Amino acid sequence: DEGQIFPAFYDVVTHPLWSVRLGALVVAETLAETAPHLASGMAAPLWKRYPDLPVPAKGDVIYLLGEIGAVDLCAELNALFENETDPELRDALQDTLEKLT
Numbered sequence: 514d515e516g517q518i519f520p521a522f523y524d525v526v527t528h529p530l531w532s533v534r535l536g537a538l539v540v541a542e543t544l545a546e547t548a549p550h551l552a553s554g555m556a557a558p559l560w561k562r563y564p565d566l567p568v569p570a571k572g573d574v575i576y577l578l579g580e581i582g583a584v585d586l587c588a589e590l591n592a593l594f595e596n597e598t599d600p601e602l603r604d605a606l607q608d609t610l611e612k613l614t
């Protein structure tokens with residue numbers, strides 16, 4: 514309703530506990546469908562937080578970047594894919610890169 518993503522949203526969507534992240538992930542998916550212009554603004558703040566997240570939250574961020582269409586991050590995601598050793602994160606990166614290209 515306010516036409517913006519409130520800063521505290523990023524704390525919830527990147528929270529270490531899945532049960533806390535889940536609701537925010539659903540909201541982000543809904544925004545990607547109903548307000549893509551608003552959802553696309555989430556890419557940079559999510560990417561900024563990525564290095565400090567636990568692996569499960571990293572996977573969710575990668576997924577969300579694909580859902581919100583973060584094509585501006587394709588080069589960074591490709592580089593991450595090339596260096597990532599965690600199989601689950603590699604799978605998430607591959608799926609997201611396929612979605613974005």
